[in-house]
Amino acid sequence: MAEKLKVELVTPYKKVLTEEVDEITATGALGEFGVLPGHAPFLTSLKIGELSFKKDGVVSHLALNWGYFEVEDDKVTVLVETAERADEIDLERAKAALGRAEEALKKLSPEDKSFRIYEAALERAAIRMQVAAKAARK
């Protein structure tokens, strides 16, 4: 069983990743899940969250923003709006965004239209920081 998962990660701007990996985990609509070679066909939507994959014992992390995740015949297709590798994340910017979103949320009530927008911004910033922190620890 020398099988690997063929991962393709695409955004509207470019193909971010084409890699053969041993294991992949992501945050789906119903929570975090992991996929190993030989997985049954599977389709889910992704939330703002983290995607990590293991290749030759090395784990890499990416911050994702909304997308789709499909497994078929050991081929994984990930469609996302944005994807950032850990080393691409601008930590300062994420921190600033986090602060801004927190400020805005304090003033708004959950019924406000823009509440969801700021909440999403908060989540995105938090995920970016989390991913960046993981990369830094290595």
Next chain:
Amino acid sequence: MASLKSIKKRIVSVKNTRQITKAMKMVSAAKLRRAQENVVAARPYAKKLGEVLQRLAKSQDSSGSPLMEKREGGKALLIVVTSDRGLCGGFNANICKAADRFAKERGAEFTELSMMTIGRKGHEFLKNRHTIQKNYANILGSLNYQTAALIARELIEGYIAEAYDEVFILYNAFKSVMSQDITLEQLLPVTPAVSAEEEYAPEYIYEPSKGALLDELLPKHIEVQIFKSMLESVASEHGARMTAMDSASKNANEMIGKLTLQYNRARQAAITTELMEIISGAESIKG
């Protein structure tokens, strides 16, 4: 024959024009390369999303989503993607004519046909001929996905509110630098391409559920379609401008050649007349 001075002046003016067209060609060439890269980069995403949609739609028995449901109303919306700037040959004229033709040929099918224009040029041409619902200008220069998403959201809201029952998009698809294909696509209701052969479809696990996935996917699909159309149009525009400016530069070269010939002839004629006068003057003194 025109005077020497006036010919000289014309040569200078044509040379100036050539300089401008040459510069514009260079700029377009650079922009074209970037736009082309963007188109190529966006294609895999659009293709994969289409595949996922197709799979979901196939396994979904009835069209559960309002965005896929065919309605009997007769209100149609045509989105025309043009450019903000001119000087790109027949690029805008062709697409506007195609919009006109669409209105003429298929207008009878609908009770009402309105248009939405993306790009200043299309709006200028079409505003006096058809009902323009909305115009987006100056968004093509720095095109990003968010803009496309914004337009898509507006379209979907309008569609659900039954402001229109069918939405089409008309744009120049990028084929090569020299040629563009005017393409008409139906955006709403979404009709996924159904593959004819009944292939073996593996049993999928869907999370959270098929319907929920489809509901989320359809708006994305429309966003991507709009984004792709705009990217293609931008690339086509630069291609068209590059070819137009190239032929303009060639024409200018030809013109300069002709004028120079004329100028030299006129100069020679002037010299000859002058010589004749001197010789005949000398002859008369001798005699």
